[in-house]
Amino acid sequence: MARRGDTRRLAFLLGPASLFLGVFFIGPLAVMVVYSFLEPGLYGGVEWNFYHWNYGRILGWADGEWEEFDAVYAQIFLRSARLALTNVAITLIICYPAAIWVSGLSARWRTMVVFLITLPFFVSLVVRLFAWVLILRPSGFLNSSLMGLGLISEPIDIIFTETAVLIGMAYILLPFMFLPLYASIEKLDRSLVEASSDLGASPLQTFFRVTLPLTLPGIAAGSVLVFIPSLGNFIVPDILGGAKVLMIGNLVEQQFLSARNWPFGSALSVMIMAVMFVLIVLYLRSMGRQEARQ
């Protein structure tokens, strides 16, 4: 009897969350997976026929008439991954020292800095990116400041380049790197660092053999959190890259809007999610190992 009561209570407690996940996460995901195996409808939507060419176009087989295998999709994928990885590196290099510095501040200032870092979320992303257009354009703030200081004589070409895309992506994703890094650096036991130097390790040795391994979980969490949105992002390449750099996110957007090919868009999305899934599994497993070691 007691057991049945437990089951009922469990069902009552888990019910709402499961229902929510089922309706808003599993449901749409299932629609996407199913659609990715269907034939595109002429005017959007799908025809209910099994159709594997959507994947064939990406992975290497095609019927040669309507669907054409093209290495271009793999290229776009790799390019997006390269940009996303670069972005992880940039945000890490900026945030690691910043997080160390912030963790050394007084409690009041630490709260203040964390608040300031989350502040940009209060403003629409598109508005913030247009502000960057104004900053980076030839007659914009950056170029006129540099020219005013006499550092350059001609405006430098930044807007509508890959550099602009990287600046924009690093800008919007910095908080996602900073917050997990900060959390793990703040937790770091300072006495271990002191012990290391007491025992004669150089600062560099201390960093690589004590600080870095202990903050690895924060680095991993931040990297995953930055990598995933970078890979799928299409607004930054559109606005700051001038849509000249086609990223995987743009390609998906194009399929659903102008190309009216929902199944191919779904297939691309499923591929992205598969990559993410593998990454997250790897991350969780390495975290599990880490915990086992401690």
Next chain:
Amino acid sequence: MAKSLRTRLRASAKLAATLAVAGALNAVLALGGTSVQAAGKLNIYNWGDYINPEVLTRFTKDTGIEVTLDTYGTNEEMLAKIQAGATGYDIVFPSVHMRDIMQKLGLLHDAKVNTLKGFENIDPISKRSKLDPESSYCLPYAWGAVGVFYNKAEAGEVKTWDDFFALADKGKKITMLDDLRETIGVALIKNGYSVNETDADALKQAEAWLIERKDKISAFSYDIVSLVQSGDIAAAHWYVGATLYTIQEPDKLGFVIPEEGATMYQEDICVLKSAPNKDSAVAFLEFYMQPEIAALNTKQQVNGTANVPARDLLPPELKSNPNTNPPADVVKKLQIFEDLGNDLRKYNRVWTKVRTAQ
């Protein structure tokens, strides 16, 4: 495919004004709803900011019919919503190729538009539908060319597409639209093809032509108005809606329909088969065919009207404007997009290649 032209045109430049207008419109509509005892209702589904709110208030005042207005950003968005079974809307404003799709899909009501009072005002050239050449289903609403918007100080005079691309050789920045039909369309025109060409070799040629020029094109973008105004971009492939800015600063900004030809867009007003208020819809079509109403709308929208007598009622800067009201020989050089059916996939492939090319 004239994607977002209405929304982005103003959304970026006049967001605040739009919000104010929308607010005022809602207030006025609410008033109209209470003061005039409902003679009927009309539910409009239109592009964002693509009708002068004054036209709607006048309509309610004249007929007592209450109006509600919902908006969309692309033809595809509207189609998807109607296909998904959105009911309650009476009239929609699809582009010509999209109205053909909707007619094919059986979504439109045959309102016998060409028998309504006022149809004699409509320019016969604006009956552009393939499926409905006599305009029985839909009323031609507004149209415009897609040409080159430029900063005179940076670009000098631009007359042709060659002038436009030559600017890049002089180190100036030029941009094209982030729209596959529009930008591939320019390549097709320059290579002597129709903008609805589906021949694989012709499309290959257009693809090669664009890729050859990709280095010269700084960006594919809609959001360039402020950059052309500041001179950061010398010239941009853009909509005739730019006239809104060229009228304000005629010494600084210009717009041209290139001599080699260009594309154009046109939207029609169509009554939906599922429309709950078909009588109100027909009343609106007749109302809109009055020249002074069409002129009232065109004056605010700064584009072309299909209503011939309305053109004489426009303010001089629009009436004599060779871009919004081009002479017949220029109109002949404008091509409109047709629905390509499955061949759209070929364009999509070309576009992906062009955008990935290094």
